[in-house]
Amino acid sequence: MSRSSFFEIPNLDVRFPFRSFLDNGQSFVYPHWHKEVEFIRVIKGTVKIGVDDQLLTLAEGDIYFLDSGVPHYFLASPESVRAVYQFDLSLFSSILFDQNFGETITEIFASRENWSRNWQDGTTQTMHELLNRLLSNYEQFHQNNLYELLLDLHQLLRIMLKELPHKQQKSRAVMTxxxxxxxxxxxxxxxxxxxxxxxxxxxxxxxxxxxxxxxxxxxxxxxxxxxxxITFTEFLTEYRINIAKALLSSENSSMIEISEKSGFNSVKTFHHVFKDNVGISPKKYQKSISGN
Missing domain, CATH: 1.10.10 (Arc Repressor Mutant, subunit A)
Structure with a gap:
């Protein structure tokens, strides 16, 4: 699979770039790639995933992670359920990217075995428990369990560093x-x-x-x-709308303030662009989130 696959921007909160969700495998997911790391945990059935130029069949109980920038796609897998976890490595301290302190976080994710079939059984079980907890905490996301999510993500990093085996030399990508x-x-x-x-x-x-x-x-x-x-203008508009959604969900600010903070040059433009892309006005969106 080539890099001509589309670049995807997961809808993550820029303040805490992590999300987790369930997918029932009913639809085909087109080839794409993103800078975020992605973990797949198969809860039910089998999931067929294309990674680079290989088609893999993940069985129930399998875990597979995709490093930043790896092209992938999913075939429709009816009667399956998978948990998906996506996060940006910027969640972690910048010191972890400094080679002066040993193996960097990017090197850790690039060098470990991606498939749980190549892990120790105990490690797989520990990772299942951790990922299940992350999903549960994210589904009930609020300020009090933000710390729980952060702790679990750092625990995931510890498992990656200490317990996951390095890829065998023959399975490492050749620097072409x-x-x-x-x-x-x-x-x-x-x-x-x-x-x-x-x-x-x-x-x-x-x-x-x-x-x-x-x-x-x-x-x-x-x-x-x-x-x-998409064009850069389309992408920038989508990015600003996602910022606005986050602000509308978390702040009790005026529409003027939110439009300015999200990069729109006027409230009128903000209202028009938001409604065109989301289907409802910013105010209605805010009310739908707050439940009022």
Whole structure:
């Protein structure tokens, strides 16, 4: 599977980029990739997942994790249930990315065996208990169990570091020209998203964002659409709407404040764009979340 698979942006809260949900396998999930790490835990039935150029069949009780940037897709798997966990490694302290302190967090996820079939039985059982707890806590997400989620995610990292075996040499990716290009693409997309996270609340021109990765605006536009399947303007709008949703869900601010914080230049524009994309007005969305 090539990097021409679409880049996906999971709908994560930028303040706590983690989510977990159940999927009943009724539909085909098109080839895509994202910078977030993803864990799959098969609760019922079998799940067929395409990873790179392989089609894998995960059985009930299997766990499989996907490192950042790995292309994958899911075939429809009726009568199956899988729990999905997605999180950005930015959840963890920046010191864990520093090679001066030993193996980095990115190296840990890239070098460990992805499939629980290659783990010790005890490790698999521990991981099942941990992932089940993460799902349960996330389904009842509120301020009091934010700490529980953080503790469990750090426990997951400890298991990755201490208990998961390293990949066998023969199963490691060969550093080909294509894989080098893939890493360069991920690095460029990371730069783009870092810039967006820091500047989404203000005006961003195509020229400015293109300069962050050394492209002119025309080449950047082609590059970005190839990776995401949509234009940069469409992506920026979707990103700002997701920010607005988070603010509407957690703040009792005025529409003027929320529109400004999420990067819209006027309340009128905010209302129009939000309703066009979400189907209801920002105020109605806020009421639907609060239950009032």
């Amino acid at each position: 020209l294509n894989s080098l290009k893939d890493k360069e693409t991920i690095a460029k997309m990371d730069t783009i998203f870092s810039y967006l996270e820091a500047n989404y609340h203000q005006k961003i021109s195509l020229e400015e964002i293109a300069q962050t990765i050394g492209f002119n605006s025309q080449y950047f536009s082609r590059f970005f659409k190839k990776q995401t399947g």
